[in-house]
Amino acid sequence: MANADYPTASDESQRLxxxxxxxxxxxxxxxxxxxxxxxxxxxxxxxxxxxxxxxxDRQWFKSCVGLSAHQTPRDQAFCNYTILDDSIFEVKDTHRDLRFMDNPLVTGEPYIRYYAGTPILSAGYRVATFCLIDHEPRQALDARERDILFALAATVSREIELRTSIRTSLAQIRAPGGAD
Incomplete structure (x- = not known):
């Protein structure tokens, strides 16, 4: 599934x-x-x-601190780049990055100058991101900070898997012939 406005993963349909x-x-x-x-x-x-x-076609925020929007178009999403591989995607200064300097999220609200995000996995697919945004440019994350960001994303992934497991168990219990 290719899109001219933003890159997508080779397994995009399975990821979706x-x-x-x-x-x-x-x-x-x-x-x-x-x-x-x-x-x-x-x-x-x-x-x-x-x-x-x-x-x-969008990024939707399951959890959000410091932003009133609940979603943005995917073609404006920094997070779209984050889900392309398993590492941290970081933009230290959006005004110096050709991919983002004209992005409406940089030139207008919320005036993103710094972005760091890492994928959140579910069923082996990068379905979401955990990201940090600042209004000022920043230095690259150090090794300790990278470890913390990875740990936060892994915790969200575990929360999602736990939620999915509970939902599946409840469905089995409620199904005809399920456990009582």
């Missing part, structure tokens, strides 16, 4: 199916995710921290 199977898109806030984004904002001293699910 895995995302849809989570039943997380357009759901309400959950404390388990919100605690983690608030913790990230405090640890990294950034005004914005997000858990962002990357849907077909």
């Amino acid at each position: 199916a895995a995302l849809q199977a989570l039943n997380l898109l357009d759901t309400g806030a959950e404390k388990s995710f919100d605690r983690l984004t608030q913790m990230a904002a405090n640890i990294f001293q950034v005004p914005i921290a997000l858990v962002s699910l990357i849907d077909q």
